[in-house]
Amino acid sequence: xxxxxxxxxxxxxxxxxxxxxxxxxxxxxxxxxxxxxxxxxxxxxxxxxxxxxxxxxxxxxxxxxxxxxxxxxxxxxxxxxxxxxxxxxxxxxxxxxxxxxxxxxxxxxxxxxxxxxxxxxxxxxxxxxxxxxxxxxxxxxxxxxxxxxxxxxxxxxxxx
Amino acid sequence: xxxxxxxxxxxxxxxxxxxxxxxxxxxxxxxxxxxxxxxxxxxxxxxxxxxxxxxxxxxxxxxxxxxxxxxxxxxxxxxxxxxxxxx
Numbered sequence: 001x002x003x004x005x006x007x008x009x010x011x012x013x014x015x016x017x018x019x020x021x022x023x024x025x026x027x028x029x030x031x032x033x034x035x036x037x038x039x040x041x042x043x044x045x046x047x048x049x050x051x052x053x054x055x056x057x058x059x060x061x062x063x064x065x066x067x068x069x070x071x072x073x074x075x076x077x078x079x080x081x082x083x084x085x086x087x088x089x090x091x092x093x094x095x096x097x098x099x100x101x102x103x104x105x106x107x108x109x110x111x112x113x114x115x116x117x118x119x120x121x122x123x124x125x126x127x128x129x130x131x132x133x134x135x136x137x138x139x140x141x142x143x144x145x146x147x148x149x150x151x152x153x154x155x156x157x158x159x160x
Numbered sequence: 161x162x163x164x165x166x167x168x169x170x171x172x173x174x175x176x177x178x179x180x181x182x183x184x185x186x187x188x189x190x191x192x193x194x195x196x197x198x199x200x201x202x203x204x205x206x207x208x209x210x211x212x213x214x215x216x217x218x219x220x221x222x223x224x225x226x227x228x229x230x231x232x233x234x235x236x237x238x239x240x241x242x243x244x245x246x247x
Binding site: 004020026029091099114 | 170173176204209211
């Protein structure tokens with residue numbers, strides 16, 4: 001089970017004192033059509049990059065708030081894990097990136113007609129962001145703009 | 161931190177008209193941050209879909225998340241615990 005107890009004493013101490021951001025008010029976009037008519041995008045915080053993309057910056061103060069666009073047809077097995085955190089076991093998602101970026105599962109949803117289509121691009125960033133002000137102010141609106149441009153209806157967000 | 165980060169992005173997507181569902185690995189963080197729709201999964205960090213190289217298991221988690229998108233008669237935030245047969 002995902003528990004704070006999994007982490008080291010230093011991380012646990014930090015997390016217990018950390019002031020989490022509270023989303024208020026909570027926005028709500030109701031689904032206006034069946035999922036079988038919707039286009040889906042993935043947003044993963046697992047820090048995956050493609051081989052031609054720069055890795056995430058481990059030294060960025062407060063966390064690297066940049067993101068990478070992952071093309072929908074990119075072979076999932078070739079994604080590279082560049083997440084900086086040593087607070088979790090990376091072995092599973094290195095072996096099978098679908099564990100945190102389930103693009104093969106999403107393609108299957110299209111084949112079974114559970115959803116209509118897959119976005120041409122998906123979003124990868126590194127979730128170790130302790131100071132999320134720029135994530136909220138700059139990164140998230142840019143991600144939204146790109147996904148709207150890709151005519152995305154629904155997004156599945158996957159942390160690690 | 162990953163749980164908060166995806167939740168904050170989800171909120172912005174939702175504001176801009178994209179319906180979202182976020183997987184969450186820490187229930188108390190999800191309760192505090194309050195993404196619009198969250199599926200709490202009882203898996204360890206690094207394993208949000210439970211098992212690598214197990215398409216059926218991964219599909220079951222993704223499908224449970226998608227079902228939250230189809231909830232129309234609830235007030236946000238919606239936080240649901242994943243219920244799957246144990247392995």
